[in-house]
Amino acid sequence: MAQFEKRGDKWRFRITYKDDQGKRRIYSKSGFRTKPEASAAAKKAEADIKQTVKRDNNILFMAYIDQYIEIYRKGKVASNTLDADMYAKSHLDKFYTDKFLKDVTPTLHQEMINDLITNEFSLSTIKKVNGLVHRACEKARRDGLIIFNPAEFIEYDIRKIKKKEKLQYMPTDKIKPFLDLVRKRDVMQYFLLKLILETGMRIGEACALTFEDIDRANQLIHVTKSYDQKKDELGPTKTGNERSIYITKNQSNELFKLLQIHNANKIVNADVYHNKYKFIFVNEFGTPIPRSTIYNTMMHCSEKVLGKGNRLSAHKLRHTHATIMHESGVSMRDIQERLGHKDEATTRNIYTHFTDKTKREAFDKLEEYLKNIY
The missing domain is CATH 1.10.150 (DNA polymerase; domain 1)
Structure with missing residues (x-):
C-alpha cells in the first residue's frame, strides 16, 4: 500500500515491498503537483513491481x-x-x-x-x-532486471563540487624555457610540440602529418587527417573539414631538418626501421611517438617551468596558440579557420577568456576615448 506525503507544494509517494529474496525494499518518487497525480503514478509503480520478473538475480x-x-x-x-x-x-x-x-x-x-x-x-x-x-x-x-533506475533522482551539492578551471595556456615568457627543456629531453618531441604551439593543430592532426603534407614553396601545411593511436587508425579531422595552415619560414626550415633526421635514421636502423604511415613524428625506428610519452613530457616540462602543481597538456599548447593570435590582433574569424572549428561561434564559446594584457589594452583604449568626451 502506497503512502503519500506533501513536501512543500509537491507530493511524494512511498511504496514498501519485499523483493524475491524476502528483503524489505522501499521505492519512492516525488515532484507531483497533486495527490491524485501521485496516486495514479503509485498504482502504476505497484503494478510494475508485481509484474516485474527478474531474469538474472546475480548479474554483477x-x-x-x-x-x-x-x-x-x-x-x-x-x-x-x-x-x-x-x-x-x-x-x-x-x-x-x-x-x-x-x-x-x-x-x-x-x-x-x-x-x-x-x-x-x-x-x-x-x-x-x-x-x-x-x-x-x-x-x-x-529488460525487467530492476524495478527503478537508481540514477534518476541524483542530487549534486554544487557548493562542494570543484569548479571548472579557467582555460589554461603557456605564458609567452615561459614558451622558450619550456621548449628548451623539451629539446633536452627528446628532440623529436621538441619539433612536435613547437609545431603545435606555432600552428594550433590538434595533437592527432600533428601526429598524422607526412612530408607530403608540407608545401615548402608556399609555406603551407595541409591538414587532411588525424591519427588515433589507440586504434592505430587514420581518420578525418575532428570536424571532418580539411584546411591549410601558413607556417613561418623558420618552421618550414625546421621541418626540412626533420627530413634529414629521418633519412639518417633509415640508414642507421635499416634492418629494423619501419614507418608504416610515413609519419613525420616518429622515433629512430619509425614508430609513432606514444601519446603516454608526450603526456609525461608535457607534465614534467610544464611543471618545471610553471612551478609545482601547474601542469599543462599538449592540448593546452593549442589554446596557447589561440591566445597568442588573439593578443596579436588576429580576428576571431581567422582564428576559427586556423584552428579548424566548424564555425566562429564555436571559437567564441571556447575562447571566452581574455588575458590580463588584452583586458588592460581594451581599458586603455576606452580611457583614451573618454578623455575626448569629458
Missing part, C-alpha cells in the same frame, strides 16, 4: 555496464563519446566492483556520487558518470 552491476557499452555504444557512437563512457566506467569500477545490479539502490548510488564530490571531481565528470549509469539502468529496467 559492472558486468551489465560492460554489456550495455558493448551492445548499445560500440560502433554506434563516435570514438570520443565511447572514450567518455570508458572514462566514466573507470570511476564506477572503484565503487561497484563486487555489487550486484539488483542491489544498486538510489541511496547507494548517491553515496557513490557523494564520494566523487568529496574527491573534488568536476561537475562535468560527475554528470558523465551518472549519465552512463542512468542510460544503462534504463535498459536494465526495460
Whole structure:
C-alpha cells in the first residue's frame, strides 16, 4: 500500500515491498503537483513491481555496464563519446566492483556520487558518470532486471563540487624555457610540440602529418587527417573539414631538418626501421611517438617551468596558440579557420577568456576615448 506525503507544494509517494529474496525494499518518487497525480503514478509503480520478473538475480552491476557499452555504444557512437563512457566506467569500477545490479539502490548510488564530490571531481565528470549509469539502468529496467533506475533522482551539492578551471595556456615568457627543456629531453618531441604551439593543430592532426603534407614553396601545411593511436587508425579531422595552415619560414626550415633526421635514421636502423604511415613524428625506428610519452613530457616540462602543481597538456599548447593570435590582433574569424572549428561561434564559446594584457589594452583604449568626451 502506497503512502503519500506533501513536501512543500509537491507530493511524494512511498511504496514498501519485499523483493524475491524476502528483503524489505522501499521505492519512492516525488515532484507531483497533486495527490491524485501521485496516486495514479503509485498504482502504476505497484503494478510494475508485481509484474516485474527478474531474469538474472546475480548479474554483477559492472558486468551489465560492460554489456550495455558493448551492445548499445560500440560502433554506434563516435570514438570520443565511447572514450567518455570508458572514462566514466573507470570511476564506477572503484565503487561497484563486487555489487550486484539488483542491489544498486538510489541511496547507494548517491553515496557513490557523494564520494566523487568529496574527491573534488568536476561537475562535468560527475554528470558523465551518472549519465552512463542512468542510460544503462534504463535498459536494465526495460529488460525487467530492476524495478527503478537508481540514477534518476541524483542530487549534486554544487557548493562542494570543484569548479571548472579557467582555460589554461603557456605564458609567452615561459614558451622558450619550456621548449628548451623539451629539446633536452627528446628532440623529436621538441619539433612536435613547437609545431603545435606555432600552428594550433590538434595533437592527432600533428601526429598524422607526412612530408607530403608540407608545401615548402608556399609555406603551407595541409591538414587532411588525424591519427588515433589507440586504434592505430587514420581518420578525418575532428570536424571532418580539411584546411591549410601558413607556417613561418623558420618552421618550414625546421621541418626540412626533420627530413634529414629521418633519412639518417633509415640508414642507421635499416634492418629494423619501419614507418608504416610515413609519419613525420616518429622515433629512430619509425614508430609513432606514444601519446603516454608526450603526456609525461608535457607534465614534467610544464611543471618545471610553471612551478609545482601547474601542469599543462599538449592540448593546452593549442589554446596557447589561440591566445597568442588573439593578443596579436588576429580576428576571431581567422582564428576559427586556423584552428579548424566548424564555425566562429564555436571559437567564441571556447575562447571566452581574455588575458590580463588584452583586458588592460581594451581599458586603455576606452580611457583614451573618454578623455575626448569629458
